[in-house]
Amino acid sequence: MARKFFVGGNWKCNGTTEEVKKIVTTLNEAEVPSEDVVEVVVSPPFVFLTLVKSLLRSDFHVAAQNCWVRKGGAFTGEISAEMLVNLGIPWVIIGHSERRALLNESNEFVGDKVAYAVSQGVKAIACIEKVTNWENVVLAYEPVWAIGTGKVATPAQAQEVHCELRKWLNDNVNSEVAASTRIIYGGSVNGANCNELAAQPDVDGFLVGGASLKVSDVPSFIVPLV
Numbered sequence: 001m002a003r004k005f006f007v008g009g010n011w012k013c014n015g016t017t018e019e020v021k022k023i024v025t026t027l028n029e030a031e032v033p034s035e036d037v038v039e040v041v042v043s044p045p046f047v048f049l050t051l052v053k054s055l056l057r058s059d060f061h062v063a064a065q066n067c068w069v070r071k072g073g074a075f076t077g078e079i080s081a082e083m084l085v086n087l088g089i090p091w092v093i094i095g096h097s098e099r100r101a102l103l104n105e106s107n108e109f110v111g112d113k114v115a116y117a118v119s120q121g122v123k124a125i126a127c128i129e130k131v132t133n134w135e136n137v138v139l140a141y142e143p144v145w146a147i148g149t150g151k152v153a154t155p156a157q158a159q160e161v162h163c164e165l166r167k168w169l170n171d172n173v174n175s176e177v178a179a180s181t182r183i184i185y186g187g188s189v190n191g192a193n194c195n196e197l198a199a200q201p202d203v204d205g206f207l208v209g210g211a212s213l214k215v216s217d218v219p220s221f222i223v224p225l226v
């Protein structure tokens with residue numbers, strides 16, 4: 001089954017209103033393949049989600065960077081999957097290593113979050129566990145040593161891990177899910193290294209941090225070898 005290339009820009013905890021508008025303008029003007037070929041998702045901090053959604057071209061989509069593990073309620077500082085649905089936010093990043101390392105999110109907790117978000121109709125860019133509906137999940141492999149360091153995995157290193165992940169899906173879920181699930185790479189991706197990575201058979205896209213905030217770099221990694 002053909003897997004549509006997926007490119008996510010994770011803006012993390014960065015940006016002012018003016019900076020966000022500038023990046024969105026760049027994205028809106030970028031000449032990239034149609035959404036039949038590449039799915040583009042940008043993930044601003046919560047406070048800019050509605051602004052970005054209102055300004056962003058309609059063939060690109062927005063993702064939240066986290067959501068609460070269950071239905072909303074008395075959980076100060078959290079955002080629920082129901083709220084994302086209410087705002088028309090189709091995607092959420094769950095289980096990023098920065099949250100695991102800095103906020104002690106465990107595999108169990110991340111797995112519960114993915115399961116709950118997907119059950120509410122929000123698609124997840126996720127690190128795995130407890131997923132029953134794989135149709136709405138994109139898996140992100142991000143070696144911790146490559147995040148924000150400028151040290152990118154070699155294409156062969158990325159391919160090896162992506163291939164293992166697909167094998168895991170094949171052995172633990174089923175062959176259709178293994179063939180159709182997009183496995184994307186993150187960690188110091190930029191315009192200069194994206195084509196070689198994208199050429200690997202099991203690299204189905206990227207989750208880009210730093211370079212997704214650089215106006216000069218933004219369009220380049222959306223135009224991979226597809």
Ligand SMILES: O=C(CO)COP(=O)(O)O
Binds near residue numbers: 142186207208210211
């Ligand atoms: O963590 C990342 C994307 O979620 C990767 O960050 P960098 O692209 O800045 O290394």
